[in-house]
Amino acid sequence: MHPCNTNSHLRYFRYRIDLVDKVLVKLLETRIKVATKVGRVKITLSSPITNSSRERQVISNLISSCMAVNILKVKDLREVWKRIISISKRSEGHSVTSFYGSPGSHTHSVMDSCFDMTTVSFPFSLIDETPFIIYSSLNTRLPFRNNCSGLLHTALATMNNHNVHIQNYISHCISQHLVLSPSNRYILSVTQTHAYNQTKQWNSRNSHTMYTIMNTSKAAKVSCICNSMLSISGRSIITKYSIESLDPIQDRWNNKTSFLELQRKGSRLYICKKVRYILLTHRTKICRDMLLLLLAVIKQNIDLLESGVVYYKRLLLLLCKRNDKLSSKALRMISISKKVGFYTNNNYI
Numbered sequence: 283m284h285p286c287n288t289n290s291h292l293r294y295f296r297y298r299i300d301l302v303d304k305v306l307v308k309l310l311e312t313r314i315k316v317a318t319k320v321g322r323v324k325i326t327l328s329s330p331i332t333n334s335s336r337e338r339q340v341i342s343n344l345i346s347s348c349m350a351v352n353i354l355k356v357k358d359l360r361e362v363w364k365r366i367i368s369i370s371k372r373s374e375g376h377s378v379t380s381f382y383g384s385p386g387s388h389t390h391s392v393m394d395s396c397f398d399m400t401t402v403s404f405p406f407s408l409i410d411e412t413p414f415i416i417y418s419s420l421n422t423r424l425p426f427r428n429n430c431s432g433l434l435h436t437a438l439a440t441m442n443n444h445n446v447h448i449q450n451y452i453s454h455c456i457s458q459h460l461v462l463s464p465s466n467r468y469i470l471s472v473t474q475t476h477a478y479n480q481t482k483q484w485n486s487r488n489s490h491t492m493y494t495i496m497n498t499s500k501a502a503k504v505s506c507i508c509n510s511m512l513s514i515s516g517r518s519i520i521t522k523y524s525i526e527s528l529d530p531i532q533d534r535w536n537n538k539t540s541f542l543e544l545q546r547k548g549s550r551l552y553i554c555k556k557v558r559y560i561l562l563t564h565r566t567k568i569c570r571d572m573l574l575l576l577l578a579v580i581k582q583n584i585d586l587l588e589s590g591v592v593y594y595k596r597l598l599l600l601l602c603k604r605n606d607k608l609s610s611k612a613l614r615m616i617s618i619s620k621k622v623g624f625y626t627n628n629n630y631i
């Protein structure tokens with residue numbers, strides 16, 4: 283072929299590719315628009331965005347049609363569509379927010395109050411991703427991989443009405459703590475790491491001396507320093523087990539803020555278990571108080587399933603191992619009758 287000819291061919295084919303790309307972009311946009319509509323339906327149905335069996339079906343439909351045409355390789359087709367599906371999914375959830383804790387919890391109301399009516403919030407258990415940042419930040423500090431953002435919120439809510447600085451701090455947190463999840467599909471409410479950063483910012487801007495609640499152990503520390511127990515979050519639980527709280531909890535009747543235990547499967551994280559009203563730390567002083575609390579909870583014969591006593595036992599053993607000052611023998615000797623002395627004082631700030 284003559285070089286001049288080759289050049290004009292190249293230009294011509296490139297021109298055709300550009301035309302095809304334009305059509306592809308239009309088609310992709312149409313697909314994404316439809317996926318967004320599917321997303322809206324899913325929100326009303328409270329169902330998760332990802333539907334793996336549908337994804338498999340979409341791809342196998344394509345494979346059958348491509349068998350007929352026989353130009354595209356199955357492997358390539360699969361690769362391209364996986365990408366397209368993941369982009370479609372991202373567009374399904376732009377106005378979805380997520381909160382820790384169960385529907386009706388304080389965290390839920392905070393989430394709702396931050397957005398207008400067009401936004402729907404999901405409990406975290408319904409979404410299929412977990413921000414790695416939370417997992418990693420807690421994992422390095424806590425013996426278990428528990429997500430305790432609900433606790434943080436509840437702790438703050440409990441303090442609410444008592445101290446104007448804390449109230450301002452809460453608003454500050456709430457306005458700042460909305461982050462996008464790694465896939466950008468969800469807007470998430472408060473995370474521990476953000477809480478920490480925001481608290482630092484708040485302190486430097488306002489020159490208040492105030493406790494930095496940066497993670498569960500810190501929240502526990504505040505509880506202990508203030509002679510109060512902030513970790514029991516649900517009002518129903520408090521009523522049920524006659525546990526003293528600092529303040530009536532400012533949330534809805536059915537608040538059952540939970541701690542979420544996460545599990546890693548490949549590169550994804552899943553919520554594998556919900557554990558209620560447990561606060562973990564390995565610092566001696568706090569640890570002792572927490573153990574007292576746990577023992578008190580166990581002593582009150584709380585229904586096994588609900589309290590996860592089996593889990594508590596594992597926890598106690600683990601804490602014993604970590605804490606040489608509290609041998610398992612000493613643990614058994616802790617007098618349960620002393621239980622509530624340290625969390626009844628209201629003058630905590």
Ligand SMILES: C=C(O[C@@H]1C=C(C(=O)O)C=C[C@H]1O)C(=O)O
Binds near residue numbers: 333340367368374
């Ligand atoms: C659009 C949907 O949502 C997701 C996206 C899909 C897609 O882009 O084809 C398929 C299944 C779901 O994971 C759907 O459920 O149909």
